[in-house]
Amino acid sequence: xxxxxxxxxxxxxxxxxxxxxxxxxxxxxxxxxxxxxxxxxxxxxxxxxxxxxxxxxxxxxxxxxxxxxxxxxxxxxxxxxxxxxxxxxxxxxxxxxxxxxxxxxxxxxxxxxxxxxxxxxxxxxxxxxxxxxxxxxxxxxxxxxxxxxxxxxxxxxxxxxxxxxxxxxxxxxxxxxxxxxxxxxxxxxxxxxxxxxxxxxxxxxxxxxxxxxxxxxxxxxxxxxxxxxxxxxxxxxxxxxxxxxxxxxxxx
Amino acid sequence: xxxxxxxxxxxxxxxxxxxxxxxxxxxxxxxxxxxxxxxxxxxxxxxxxxxxxxxxxxxxxxxxxxxxxxxxxxxxxxxxxxxxxxxxxxxxxxxxxxxxxxxxxxxxxxxxxxxxxxxxxxxxxxxxxxxxxxxxxxxxxxxxxxxxxxxxxxxxxxxxxxxxxxxxxxxxxxxxxxxxxxxxxxxxxxxxxxxxxxxxxxxxxxxxxxxxxxxxxxxxxxxxxxxxxxxxxxxxxxxxxxxxxxxxxxxxxxxxxxxxxxxxxx
Numbered sequence: 167x168x169x170x171x172x173x174x175x176x177x178x179x180x181x182x183x184x185x186x187x188x189x190x191x192x193x194x195x196x197x198x199x200x201x202x203x204x205x206x207x208x209x210x211x212x213x214x215x216x217x218x219x220x221x222x223x224x225x226x227x228x229x230x231x232x233x234x235x236x237x238x239x240x241x242x243x244x245x246x247x248x249x250x251x252x253x254x255x256x257x258x259x260x261x262x263x264x265x266x267x268x269x270x271x272x273x274x275x276x277x278x279x280x281x282x283x284x285x286x287x288x289x290x291x292x293x294x295x296x297x298x299x300x301x302x303x304x305x306x307x308x309x310x311x312x313x314x315x316x317x318x319x320x321x322x323x324x325x326x327x328x329x330x331x332x333x334x335x336x337x338x339x340x341x342x343x344x345x346x347x348x349x350x351x352x353x354x355x356x357x358x359x360x361x362x363x364x365x366x367x368x369x370x371x372x373x374x375x376x377x378x379x380x381x382x383x384x385x386x387x388x389x390x391x392x393x394x395x396x397x398x399x400x401x402x403x404x405x406x407x408x409x410x411x412x413x414x415x416x417x418x
Numbered sequence: 419x420x421x422x423x424x425x426x427x428x429x430x431x432x433x434x435x436x437x438x439x440x441x442x443x444x445x446x447x448x449x450x451x452x453x454x455x456x457x458x459x460x461x462x463x464x465x466x467x468x469x470x471x472x473x474x475x476x477x478x479x480x481x482x483x484x485x486x487x488x489x490x491x492x493x494x495x496x497x498x499x500x501x502x503x504x505x506x507x508x509x510x511x512x513x514x515x516x517x518x519x520x521x522x523x524x525x526x527x528x529x530x531x532x533x534x535x536x537x538x539x540x541x542x543x544x545x546x547x548x549x550x551x552x553x554x555x556x557x558x559x560x561x562x563x564x565x566x567x568x569x570x571x572x573x574x575x576x577x578x579x580x581x582x583x584x585x586x587x588x589x590x591x592x593x594x595x596x597x598x599x600x601x602x603x604x605x606x607x608x609x610x611x612x613x614x615x616x617x618x619x620x621x622x623x624x625x626x627x628x629x630x631x632x633x634x635x636x637x638x639x640x641x642x643x644x645x646x647x648x649x650x651x652x653x654x655x656x657x658x659x660x661x662x663x664x665x666x667x668x669x670x671x672x673x674x675x676x677x678x679x680x681x682x683x684x
Contacts, residue, residue, distance in 0.1 A: 193538070273523075281519035284485050288513040289586060291536045 173374075180294065180374045181366070184302045187295040194300050201304030205266050209312060213261055217316035220253050221245055221323025229327070229334035238334050242341040243348030245324035250349055250357040254317045256405060259364035262309055263397035267372035270301055271393035274376025275386040283377065298373045302366070309365035310358040317357065321345060360408050367404065368397045426552030426584065432621040434461035435495050435509060435590040437482065442491030444477055444646075451477045453646045455491065459639075464616050464623040466633040466654075469643035475626040476516070478643070479592045482624070483511045495590075509590065512583030516595040518575040520567040520582075527563035530554060530581045553581040556618070557611055573604035580611060584619070591615070593625040597632055605632055612636045630657075 191198065224245045232238045274297060277283050286293050321342075328336040375393040379385050442455040451474045459465040469475050480486035482493060484506045493500045495509050520529050531550045533539070540546040547563075554560060557577040567575055576596055583591055593612065597605040609632055616623060616636075627633050633640055634654040642650045642657075642665050650657075650665045660666060 277521075280522075281515045281517050282521055284480075285513070285515060285519040285521075285582075287485060288483055288511060289533045289536070289582075290507055290510075291532070296536065 176378070177370055177374050180298065180377075181370050183294045184298050184370065184373075187292065187299040188303065190295055191299065191303055194295070197296075197300035198303050198307075201300050202308050204269075205262070205304060205308040205312075208265050208269075209261055210315070212265070213258060213312055213316050214319050216257050216261060217249075217254070217319035218323035220257060220316075221249060221320035221325075222327045224248055224253070224320075225324040225327040225334065226331065229331060229336070233334050238328075238336050239340050239344055240348075241324070241328050241334065241336055242321075242343070242345035245328075246321055246345035246349040247353060249317045249320040249324075250354045251409075252357075252405075254313045254320060255357045255360040255364060256401065258309060258312045258316050258361060259368060259401045260398060262305070262312065262365075263368045263372075263394055263401065266305070267368045267397050268390045268394050270369070270372040271376040271379075271390045272386055274373055275379035275389045278377055278379045279382060279386060293377065298369075298377075301373060302369045305369035306362055306365040309368075310361040313357055313361040314354075317354070356412050359412065360405065363404065363408055364401050367400045371397050371400060424552045424555060425548040426556055427618060429549055429552070430584075430587045430619055432510075432587045432619055433589050434620050434622045435459075435511075436461050436497065437590060437622060437624070438494040438497075439478075439482065440492045440494065442478070442481060442488055442493070444474075444481055444486065444488040451646050452481070452488070455643075455646075455648055457641060457648060457651075459622055459624055461622055462616075462620055463638045464612065464625065464636055466637035466640045467624065467626045467643055467648075468628065468630065468633045468640050469626075470628055473643045474646040475628075475643055476594050479513070479594050479624065479626055483513050483592055485513075510586050510588045512586050512588035512591045514576070514579045514583055514591065514593045514596060516598055518567070518572075518579040520575055520578055522567050524566075525563065526554070526559075526565050526567070526570070526578050529567065529578060530585060532582065533586050549585060550581075553584045554578070556584060556614070557581045558607070571604075573600050573607060576600070576604075576608060577611065580615075584615070588621055590622045590624070593623065593627075595626055595628070597627060597629055605629065608632075609635045 225241060228244055229238060229241055232241055232244075277297070283293050286296060325338055325341045328334045328341050329338055372393045375389050375396070379389040437457070437459040439455055439457040442452055444452040455478060467475050467478065477486055481488045484503060498505065500506050521532070524532070527547075527550050530553050531546055534546055534549060540549065550563065554562065557580050559574060559577055559581070562570065562574070562578070567578070570578065596608050596612070600608065612623065612625065613636055615621065625633070625636060634657070637654045640652060640654055640657055641648045642662075644664050650660050650662045652660065657665065
């Protein structure tokens, strides 16, 4: 139990330090851009595939049922809203935590084990400024962009299945008209807020566990597993509370 | 070393530190590592801390540069008591790690120049390149700027780590077992490098090692550490005439142990 409190305190402390060092972002723009490129290169193709199949599955699951009541024209809105509010942000976060969060923990964990973090400290280079802040900013910028990308691809995945599947048989025009009617800017913004918060959680948790790694290569592996599992849990649990808060302040 | 021939030597502005450690104690939960350590290193001195593995040498170095917290005792730099990271950050203390601790994702050039870049000490890219080249020349390496640490031998890594410390204009350099894992030729090269640094840069050096011959070659004074205590301090020449039984035992044991191990093996 005490470990839980120590970890929570440590994560919040790291978040506070990272926010403080964001003042030096302009001097570290090359590192931030490098991290954004890494996130983009490593996630865009998989994100496209996941989004396409998510949209398609949503349509194939709900389309025939709606068609049996003759209300299949509302499919565009259902798929569109599901993508922007839930599936886009959560799927993108799970992907980023698994693909980039794990890489961050492994890199920082390895640097910690092989004295590289200590080497930075002896040169009066703050590890939070040098390592955590660029990853944090890259993550909170990239994740919302990735969510927008997944939203659009997901809509198209749904549209294709709705059009091709004979049980649904919905034209692109009807699908997208309904989608445009129901998916408001507010709903998209809601998904982006979630993505932003998930980005904060994943980057800070991954960096915190990486920096605290001690021992040898086996501990690096353990840290990676711990970071991914903790990120998943925090993303999925916080998703409910963020949704509830957004509803209460009328953004959802 | 010709001062006009090396850009780094013209750039360096070291101010050698007077280091004093007083009654320093450090323990880990399961073990007491340092007990009442008293040590004085004069400015510009090369001081060797000699002892066998597990004697507490590396922990002492880490306490001096703030990487390890100690339980009690005092560290003075130029007579000023060090009480916080802020006090310590006023001094430029370079640490050459036993593992070299080079950044594996960066080239040699980026490793050596990281201090210059992060503290924004260079005016332009040309000055940066000249200083990095100068530091690498000083440690006897040329044409390796674009290589990655994984492409270097153990001795080369140790020299790159030293070059990385030199660009800091260090007031104090701490070497943690600089010859561990190196062959005799490379050990000699590292020894020569430490002597070169002493001759060309006005800085204080503390070197931790278990190699007696190496210690005698580089040291102005040697402190012998055993079981977390400094048991003898003196000039290298006086070490073998020490009256301390543990020091005598340590010096003779080194060779006896080797013979015993060899006999056991055959």
